[in-house]
Amino acid sequence: xxxxxxYSIDPRGKLRCVKCGVSLVKGGARFLYLDNGFPVELxxxxxxxxxxxxxxxxxxxxxxxxxxxxxx
Amino acid sequence: MILFKKTxxxxxxxxxxxxxxxxxxxDGIYLxxxxxEHGAFSALIWEGDLRSYRxxxxxxxxxxxxxxxxAAARGCPYDCGLxxxxxxxxxxxxxxxxxxxxxxxxxxFAAAGDGPVKEPTLDEIARQYxxxxxxxxxxxxxxxxxxxxxxxxxxxxxxxxxERGFSFxxxxxxxxxxxxxxGYAQTLKAAGLNTVFLQFxxxxxxxxxxxxxxxxxxxxxxxxRRCADAGLGVVLVPVIAPGVNDDQVGALLRWALERAPGVRxxxxxxxxxxxxxxxxxxxxxVTIPRMLALIERQTDGRMAAADFSGGGAENPYCSFxxxxxxxxxxxxxxxxxxxxxxxxAATSDDARTAVADQWSGExxxxxxxxxxxxxxxxxxxxxxxxxxRSTFAVSGMVFQDAYTLDLDxxxxxxxxxxxxxxxxxxxxAYNLTDAQGRALYRT
Numbered sequence: 170x171x172x173x174x175x176y177s178i179d180p181r182g183k184l185r186c187v188k189c190g191v192s193l194v195k196g197g198a199r200f201l202y203l204d205n206g207f208p209v210e211l212x213x214x215x216x217x218x219x220x221x222x223x224x225x226x227x228x229x230x231x232x233x234x235x236x237x238x239x240x241x
Numbered sequence: 242m243i244l245f246k247k248t249x250x251x252x253x254x255x256x257x258x259x260x261x262x263x264x265x266x267x268d269g270i271y272l273x274x275x276x277x278e279h280g281a282f283s284a285l286i287w288e289g290d291l292r293s294y295r296x297x298x299x300x301x302x303x304x305x306x307x308x309x310x311x312a313a314a315r316g317c318p319y320d321c322g323l324x325x326x327x328x329x330x331x332x333x334x335x336x337x338x339x340x341x342x343x344x345x346x347x348x349x350f351a352a353a354g355d356g357p358v359k360e361p362t363l364d365e366i367a368r369q370y371x372x373x374x375x376x377x378x379x380x381x382x383x384x385x386x387x388x389x390x391x392x393x394x395x396x397x398x399x400x401x402x403x404e405r406g407f408s409f410x411x412x413x414x415x416x417x418x419x420x421x422x423x424g425y426a427q428t429l430k431a432a433g434l435n436t437v438f439l440q441f442x443x444x445x446x447x448x449x450x451x452x453x454x455x456x457x458x459x460x461x462x463x464x465x466r467r468c469a470d471a472g473l474g475v476v477l478v479p480v481i482a483p484g485v486n487d488d489q490v491g492a493l494l495r496w497a498l499e500r501a502p503g504v505r506x507x508x509x510x511x512x513x514x515x516x517x518x519x520x521x522x523x524x525x526x527v528t529i530p531r532m533l534a535l536i537e538r539q540t541d542g543r544m545a546a547a548d549f550s551g552g553g554a555e556n557p558y559c560s561f562x563x564x565x566x567x568x569x570x571x572x573x574x575x576x577x578x579x580x581x582x583x584x585x586a587a588t589s590d591d592a593r594t595a596v597a598d599q600w601s602g603e604x605x606x607x608x609x610x611x612x613x614x615x616x617x618x619x620x621x622x623x624x625x626x627x628x629x630r631s632t633f634a635v636s637g638m639v640f641q642d643a644y645t646l647d648l649d650x651x652x653x654x655x656x657x658x659x660x661x662x663x664x665x666x667x668x669x670a671y672n673l674t675d676a677q678g679r680a681l682y683r684t
Contacts, residue, residue, distance in 0.1 A: 184615070193615065194615065195614075195615040195616070195617070200621070205624075207618075207620040207621055207624060208620050209616070209617060209618045209620055209621065210615070210616060210617035210618075211615065211616050211618075212613075212615040212616065223610075223613060223616065225609075225610035226609075226610065226616070226618065229609040229610055230609045230618060230621040230622070230625065231621065233609070233621075233625055234621050234624055234625060234628075237576075237624070237625060237628040237629075237632070238576060238628075239576065
């Protein structure tokens with residue numbers, strides 16, 4: 170499978186959108202799962218709307234919410 | 242009549258292993274077997290037709306062998322401990338810390354109070370914890386009996402388990418000492434107790450007179466208050482006996498919901514005929530479909546049979562469960578059942594964590610990474626906080642007796658009694674008794 174890179178980190182540690190070549194900015198996003206929506210703010214590309222979800226968020230709080238919404 | 246899926250069972254008179262046949266009729270599924278000495282037996286195991294039985298669950302093929310299992314010699318159910326042919330490593334372990342009890346219930350699976358006092362020393366209990374760690378632990382621990390609160394060193398029993406790395410403890414209790422002794426709930430919590438698994442059979446005293454030998458409602462209510470005040474989770478555990486309290490299922494659920502989140506849920510145990518049971522075994526004991534129908538009818542549909550599913554890690558025909566989010570207006574929203582087939586992929590460890598999270602009095606929440614400069618995720622934090630407070634669990638387990646025992650089910654049992662001689666023995670094998678009340682493992 171082609172290895173695609175959607176973002177890069179510049180020397181100052183800032184996230185950039187590879188496709189548009191601009192810095193990501195804080196912007197509104199929404200997680201949707203099992204009929205539940207969660208408005209959050211995450212790094213987004215101001216041009217194409219790409220949303221960056223940090224790995225620790227995906228494997229932390231987001232996973233915890235998924236588990237809470239699922240019945241075991 | 243349709244015959245399907247053969248299995249093995251035992252003779253209810255002499256406990257010898259017999260081939261058994263499942264038989265579907267319009268009014269239910271039956272388990273048939275013939276003992277060459279004691280004749281033919283037929284037991285209702287499911288109320289409903291074959292379609293409803295099959296729709297309930299797909300049995301998982303996942304193999305999860307016990308750790309350091311013992312060799313199988315005579316075959317199931319005679320080699321428990323666990324043996325190498327068992328299909329689950331274990332989830333919840335029962336430690337019977339005494340056989341003394343301050344009640345003398347007409348119904349008691351452990352037949353507590355019969356025979357001489359048996360009470361393992363703290364050293365013996367420490368060895369049982371060590372045995373569990375060497376055989377797949379840590380597991381969830383249920384301190385049971387008899388009545389565990391008869392022992393004044395119960396906090397020490399909790400502490401030595403905590404020191405060894407066990408992290409979830411529930412106390413199987415009649416609640417009398419918790420009700421009577423101010424500060425006792427706090428003492429147990431400080432020693433490491435998470436949850437009180439409280440014998441709670443009904444909301445009127447006539448139920449307690451029949452099942453427990455005397456009226457106890459006031460003490461039960463006081464025990465719930467004291468536990469909630471101490472931050473201990475409470476799970477109400479009603480035995481459901483046909484003709485005694487099967488008309489109180491809805492009232493029990495309402496009573497529990499009014500006391501959530503202190504009361505974390507209700508765990509029904511339809512009456513089983515093993516140990517000491519003064520009530521005659523009916524032609525049609527309570528099965529999972531009957532239990533779900535009682536829940537639906539007596540809650541006016543607020544909790545529906547369709548909200549429930551079978552256990553994912555144990556055999557799905559052993560248990561049922563649903564979780565609900567309580568909304569502020571008092572309405573309930575069932576949490577989504579996992580995708581078709583997904584529920585049956587659970588392991589014993591998945592079940593162990595899910596039970597501990599739901600039944601604990603206070604959060605076992607992990608610490609999450611803080612938001613970065615470009616992130617703001619407080620909506621997720623608020624949901625997690627509310628979900629814990631507002632999730633209410635309804636569950637139950639249908640134990641097997643010598644009439645209904647199905648060795649296919651038994652091999653997937655993940656709730657074991659810890660026995661100093663035999664090791665980890667699946668609950669329904671440990672408590673199995675023949676017509677004279679003789680047990681295979683319980684001595």
